[in-house]
Amino acid sequence: MQIDILTLFPEMFKGPFDHSIIKRAREKSLISVELVNIRDFSRNKHRTVDDTPYGGGAGMVIGPEPIFEAADWIKSRRGGIGRFIYMTPAGDPLNQETVRALAAESHLVVLCGHYEGVDQRVRDHLVTDEISIGDYVLTGGELPAMVLVDAVARLIPGVLGETDSAGEESFSDGLLEYPHYTRPRVYRSLEVPEVLLNGHHEQIRLWRRRQSLLRTLERRPDLLAGADLTEEDRIILKQVVLDLEKLSLPEEIGKKRKKRRPETGDRSQE
Numbered sequence: 001m002q003i004d005i006l007t008l009f010p011e012m013f014k015g016p017f018d019h020s021i022i023k024r025a026r027e028k029s030l031i032s033v034e035l036v037n038i039r040d041f042s043r044n045k046h047r048t049v050d051d052t053p054y055g056g057g058a059g060m061v062i063g064p065e066p067i068f069e070a071a072d073w074i075k076s077r078r079g080g081i082g083r084f085i086y087m088t089p090a091g092d093p094l095n096q097e098t099v100r101a102l103a104a105e106s107h108l109v110v111l112c113g114h115y116e117g118v119d120q121r122v123r124d125h126l127v128t129d130e131i132s133i134g135d136y137v138l139t140g141g142e143l144p145a146m147v148l149v150d151a152v153a154r155l156i157p158g159v160l161g162e163t164d165s166a167g168e169e170s171f172s173d174g175l176l177e178y179p180h181y182t183r184p185r186v187y188r189s190l191e192v193p194e195v196l197l198n199g200h201h202e203q204i205r206l207w208r209r210r211q212s213l214l215r216t217l218e219r220r221p222d223l224l225a226g227a228d229l230t231e232e233d234r235i236i237l238k239q240v241v242l243d244l245e246k247l248s249l250p251e252e253i254g255k256k257r258k259k260r261r262p263e264t265g266d267r268s269q270e
Helices: 020-027 064-078 096-103 120-125 142-153 201-219 222-226 231-246 249-260
Strands: 002-007 032-037 083-093 107-112 129-132
Touching: 002 064, 002 142, 020 032, 020 142, 032 064, 064 107, 064 120, 083 096, 083 142, 096 142, 107 142, 129 142, 201 222, 201 231
Parallel strands: 002 032, 002 107, 083 107, 083 129
Antiparallel strands: none
């Protein structure tokens, strides 16, 4: 995969992309990342790329000229442009489904905004996808671009050492991942669940699936509505509901409320 990143601060990417999995993927030519400095396409001697917004208002806006010309330069080198992504808080939330779709592409262009953003003509005529990594505002699009590249790169075949790793982690099937344990078996009196030690693969599989469903139900119940649940999953969830009903929580709460009521006197003001 070829990824071209349009940015005002290319030096910000040197550390994150020169270590660990991304570094190995680049060394194996599984992914190629080129940093394109937007200022290189400025037509004035000061290499400025921003200006005040028409209509007034605070802040500065990156103009259309350097971005369009940078896009033309990329197009001439690559023979075209694939998905053109603008990292912005106003974009669609990044999720694993989007990451999988982008990982299937051969060429991505990622635009990092700054200041008050970019001229709307860039968004209307160049950008194919607007993506946000969360409902908050950062100083620029560089950090979101790093997140996007990392998430996409690890789904490219050959990037991860274990072929099943990407398929079993959180959000791969719409659920959160099950807990993991490793040596030592007992640490500070904290023990690894016995089921993971008995070597019974089917029991381990069922335990992990149940834990995945329980964790999702507890932390992200909204994911269950869109998850591709099997009949086995539904049986597990029904059993969880039955187990909760056995706890008789409403009855216990009721008992506590009764204890607070005065045993004698006028109750008309309760």
